[in-house]
Structure formats: structure tokens, C-alpha cells
Amino acid sequence: MWSHRYQAEVLAQPAVNGEFRHIGWDGWGFPGAGNTVEYLVLDPEDSLAGVAKNHQSGKLDGIPCAVPPVHRRNNHWYVVLYYTGEDWVRGNSGDPVGDSYRRIAISLTTAESLGHVASLSATGKLGRSGQA
Numbered sequence: 001m002w003s004h005r006y007q008a009e010v011l012a013q014p015a016v017n018g019e020f021r022h023i024g025w026d027g028w029g030f031p032g033a034g035n036t037v038e039y040l041v042l043d044p045e046d047s048l049a050g051v052a053k054n055h056q057s058g059k060l061d062g063i064p065c066a067v068p069p070v071h072r073r074n075n076h077w078y079v080v081l082y083y084t085g086e087d088w089v090r091g092n093s094g095d096p097v098g099d100s101y102r103r104i105a106i107s108l109t110t111a112e113s114l115g116h117v118a119s120l121s122a123t124g125k126l127g128r129s130g131q132a
Contacts, residue, residue, distance in 0.1 A: 003040075007077065010042045020062040022088060025079060034085035041070075041078045048078050065091035 006023055013021045022039040029035035041048070043062065051060060052072040059066045063080060071079045082088065 003073075006040050007042075010040060018062065019064065022080070029084060035087075036084045037082050037087050039080045039082070039088055040073075041080050043076055043078055046076055048072070052078060064088060 006025060010021045010023050013023075015021065020041045020043055022041045024037055025040035026038040027035050041063075043049075047061065048070050049072060050056075052070045055069040057066070057068045057070075060070065065086075068081050068083070071081075073079060
């Protein structure tokens with residue numbers, strides 16, 4: 001099973017003071033919108049067990065920034081999701097790339113829901129075309 005390989009890679013990592021050992025577990029996305037990443041996280045003390053059970057989100061000890069709810073796989077192993085344009089290194093605190101992706105995605109979705117054809121200029125401003 002692939003999970004054993006990932007677990008072995010995490011176990012081989014040196015411990016970093018204050019952070020859980022982790023590895024990229026899964027990811028998806030598409031050009032121009034960025035990637036969404038899930039990490040397989042080792043929590044030797046199972047300190048995330050209560051957080052996972054209660055579906056809590058936010059800034060958690062051992063994880064560098066706020067995250068959506070953490071999911072428990074089994075004893076000591078958790079999956080942590082970072083939203084599009086965020087990751088374990090850059091986090092989600094004022095990351096201009098991630099923020100830009102979110103603004104563009106929201107703008108395009110809004111324009112499409114209003115029935116407009118959206119175009120994006122080089123400055124990142126949303127323009128509308130096809131209006132009567």
C-alpha cells in the first residue's frame with residue numbers, strides 16, 4: 001500500500017522544533033488557479049486527536065498556520081489540508097500569490113453567475129464583455 005511508503009518517508013525525517021513531521025500526500029488544481037495540497041502528518045503524542053474528532057479548524061500547535069479541519073487516519077497519523085495557493089512553507093498569512101488566486105477565482109465565479117463572459121487583464125482586473 002502506498003501509505004506505508006509515505007509513512008516511512010515521514011519517519012525518516014529529522015524532527016523540527018515545534019512542527020510535526022509531514023509530507024505532501026495529495027494535491028490537485030489547474031493552471032491559473034493554483035494547487036490545493038493535503039499533507040500526511042505524524043503526531044507522535046496524538047495531540048490532534050481531539051481537534052480531529054471535534055472537526056475544529058484554525059491555528060493549531062505544530063502546524064505553521066491556520067488550517068481547515070484536520071482528519072485522523074489512524075493512531076498518530078493525520079491529514080491536513082491547505083486551501084488553493086497555500087502550503088506548509090508559505091502558509092496562508094498574507095501570501096500574495098494565494099490571495100491573488102482566491103480573488104481571481106471569486107471574481108470569475110461571480111461574473112459567470114451573472115451571465116457575463118469574463119476576461120482577465122494583465123493587471124488582474126476583471127473585465128466584462130458581451131453585454132447588450
